[in-house]
Amino acid sequence: MSDSLQIGTRSSDTAVRVIRKDSSLMRVQAVLLRHLYLMRASWPRIFELMYWPSIQIVIWGFFTQFLLTNSSYVAQAAGVLVSAVLLWDVLFRAQLGFSLSFLEELWSRNIGNLAVSPLRPIEFLGSLMIMSAFRTLIGILPATFIAILFYEVSIYELGLPLVLFFSNLMIMGWSIGLMVCALILRVGLGAESMAWLTIFLIAPVSAIYYPVDILPGWLQSIAWCLPTAPVFEGMRAILFHQGFSLELYLHSLGLNAIYLAIAMGLFIWSYHVARKRGLLLQIGE
Structure with a gap:
């Protein structure tokens, strides 16, 4: 038993x-x-997994190829690279500052309150742009002084062209931010990672660390269709004592006007569609 x-x-x-x-x-x-x-x-999540390694290898592959064929550039690399990094950070922080200010309204579920208030979409966009400029200045100013202190490189030596470069990069950052926010309104917060990813998508063809000529022919055509490449080409022209290129500035400014108009149209359209369908109240955590 x-x-x-x-x-x-x-x-x-x-x-x-x-x-x-x-x-x-x-x-x-x-x-x-x-x-x-x-x-x-959520396809942006899958895209993000493949994104960073691919972007890194493309950017530094082109840069390495350029250094191997241009020894004169190496001698002046410190000042050019530090200036390029600082200007690139202007674009990155302008776009991220705009996108994050918008995302904070979504995360706090405040976008619905704004939609029923007297605030017009164009006024909302204006406030986001001002906030983006404020965030950018807070992030960039300390970095410029660090560059002077540790590397003896002053981006302020660019003079008046620095203001023109800064403004062009700010406008391009706003355009990308507007497109990202329009995508989030249509897809939802599953696409919020695009606020960090999108800006680096154009990095390989923006000629940040190397001239446009180092790119393959078909990529050069794409580079000249972006406002960023003329800005960085103009920066290198000044640092290599070739002078300020008005042609490059006007090229960048004209493209910025087109991209900003398209981006604002996309955002306002997405905003009205989301408001009409009641999607604004469904976005948030």
């Missing part, structure tokens, strides 16, 4: 362990499936 009880007890213990093990595996599987379904339903 006791042997039967022991056998029965051991069998029940084994069954309990098997059930617990199966339950544990099911819970793990459930969590995995939840994230897989989330990833499958």
